[in-house]
Amino acid sequence: xxxxxxxxxxAVACLACATTLAFAVSERATExxxxxxxxxxxxxxxxxxxxxxxxxEGAVANVGFVVGSDTVAVIDTGGSVREGRRLLAAIRAVTxxxxxxxxxTHTHPDHIFGNAAxxxxxxxxxxxxxxxxAGRGMFYLxxxxxxxxxxxxxxxxxxxxxxxxxxxMRLDLGNRVLMLRAWQAAHTDHDLTVxxxxxxxxxxxxxxxxxxxxxxxGSLRGWLAxxxxxxxxxxxxxxxxxxxxxxxxxxxxxxxxxxxxxxQDVRGAIKGGETIAAVAKSAAQSxxxxxxxxxxxxxxxxxxxxxxxxxx
Numbered sequence: 001x002x003x004x005x006x007x008x009x010x011a012v013a014c015l016a017c018a019t020t021l022a023f024a025v026s027e028r029a030t031e032x033x034x035x036x037x038x039x040x041x042x043x044x045x046x047x048x049x050x051x052x053x054x055x056x057e058g059a060v061a062n063v064g065f066v067v068g069s070d071t072v073a074v075i076d077t078g079g080s081v082r083e084g085r086r087l088l089a090a091i092r093a094v095t096x097x098x099x100x101x102x103x104x105t106h107t108h109p110d111h112i113f114g115n116a117a118x119x120x121x122x123x124x125x126x127x128x129x130x131x132x133x134a135g136r137g138m139f140y141l142x143x144x145x146x147x148x149x150x151x152x153x154x155x156x157x158x159x160x161x162x163x164x165x166x167x168x169m170r171l172d173l174g175n176r177v178l179m180l181r182a183w184q185a186a187h188t189d190h191d192l193t194v195x196x197x198x199x200x201x202x203x204x205x206x207x208x209x210x211x212x213x214x215x216x217x218g219s220l221r222g223w224l225a226x227x228x229x230x231x232x233x234x235x236x237x238x239x240x241x242x243x244x245x246x247x248x249x250x251x252x253x254x255x256x257x258x259x260x261x262x263x264q265d266v267r268g269a270i271k272g273g274e275t276i277a278a279v280a281k282s283a284a285q286s287x288x289x290x291x292x293x294x295x296x297x298x299x300x301x302x303x304x305x306x307x308x309x310x311x312x
Contacts (some may be wrong), residue, residue, distance in 0.1 A: 032093050033063075033078075033086035039199035041067040041176070043094065044239050045078075045087065049212045049292050052079050052110055054148045059083045061110040062239055064203060065091050066196055068173020071100035074121070075194050075203045075239075077114030080148070081155040084114025101171055103180065104161065105205025105241065106188045107132040108217075109140045116157040124171070125161035126182045128190035133160050165192055181233075183207065186223035187215070187241075193233070200236035202248060210243025213291040214255050216301040220263055220308055227256050258287050266305040267312075276306045 035043040044064040052058040058079020065074045065087070072091060077084040091099065102118045104125045105111055112133075115123065137158035145153040163169075165182040179195040187206045194203040206215065207226060216223070231249040238248045265283040274282070283302035288294050 030089050031086060032090040033059075033083065035064070035087075035090045038237070038239075038245055039196070039201050042196055042199055042201055043090070044245060045090070046244060047078075047110070047242065049242060051293070051296060052144065052148065054152065057082060057152050058110055058113060058144065058148060061108075061241055062243075063087055063111075063114070064239060065099075066173060066176065066178060067095050067097060068176035070097065070174025072097050073101040073103060073171060073173055073178060073194075074099055074118060075103045076105055076111040076205070076241075077102060077118060079110040079113050080152050081114055081116045082152065084117030087114060088117050100173070103171075103178075103192065103194055103203075104129060105192050105194070105203065105207075106190055107136060107140075108188075108206065109144055111205070111241070112159075113141075113144070113153070113156045115159045116155055119157075119159075122163055123159050123161050124163045124165065124169075124180065126190035126192045127164045127166040128182075129192075130160040130164070132188065132190050133158050183226050183229075184222050185219040186226040188218040191218070191226075193230075195233060195235060200234065200248075202233055202235035202238045204230070204238050204240055206241035208238055208240040208251060209255055210240045210246055210251060211292050212242035213287075213293045213297045214258060214301070215297050216259075216262075216304045220259060220266075220305045224256070224259055224263065227252055227259070254290065258284065258291065261287055262301060262305055263309065266302060266309050270306065270310050276303060279303070279306050 033045045035045045037043045046062050047060040048056050050060050052060055063076045063078050065072055099118055099121050102121045102123050165180045169180040171178040177197045181193050183191045191205055191207050231252055235248040238251045239245050262284040266279055269279040280299040280302045284298055
């Protein structure tokens with residue numbers, strides 16, 4: 001078989017097309033994440049109300065940043081390094097000030113898998129966050145490599161906090177103070193909130209859900225107690241872990257009602273001798289139409305609640 005040489009102009013055209021494609025891919029990789037400035041110097045990206053999937057590349061949590069006169073703090077980094085880089089690009093569209101702090105509100109992958117985009121910053125978290133990452137980090141990474149694919153998850157690194165919060169901590173960004181608070185077991189056993197004292201904006205992490213059904217991974221009794229304490233935080237508005245930015249503290253009402261109903265139904269079922277499998281199907285069904293992703297998470301919540309409450 002004879003092979004004819006490729007026409008020189010064809011080769012040039014192919015090279016040009018390949019170069020253009022590579023540039024386009026690179027541009028997409030660094031396209032800024034869409035953010036909204038909800039207060040001066042404070043911007044938020046509201047994630048999709050959905051589970052982490054390959055289609056959304058894990059970009060389902062709310063993430064944001066605060067700009068001080070000296071430096072920037074990032075609050076959560078998203079579900080992939082791609083999202084983290086897009087968040088960094090969004091920051092760079094606003095300011096060239098250095099990102100000094102990355103604050104992780106808890107260990108769930110949709111909040112921390114973008115951390116590697118910010119290597120060089122100081123990572124800050126709850127005193128129990130390092131332990132949680134050591135226990136679950138690689139499990140989460142392996143699971144989401146299978147779910148989302150190696151191409152999306154390849155660069156994800158599990159990064160433990162360099163500064164830990166036990167009680168409260170102040171971070172000064174330059175004429176702008178963030179108040180960090182570590183909470184008792186609630187959504188998880190290592191939840192952290194961030195209050196921007198300049199604007200009264202509270203980043204609540206997954207201690208607060210709106211639209212998205214709350215997900216229990218800590219203590220139901222603890223979470224109900226924390227909600228009452230959260231209501232006393234002197235904030236004006238809240239950035240929940242999932243769902244729209246909302247007024248404070250009215251944003252707590254829907255979640256409080258759901259968790260109280262879940263506790264009431266599970267306690268009643270335990271008293272009536274129902275099995276844990278039955279409770280997973282029956283508990284909090286009156287809340288079904290009020291929440292998105294109810295079927296994805298309510299059974300899991302009921303199971304966790306049963307395991308906690310059966311020994312009261």
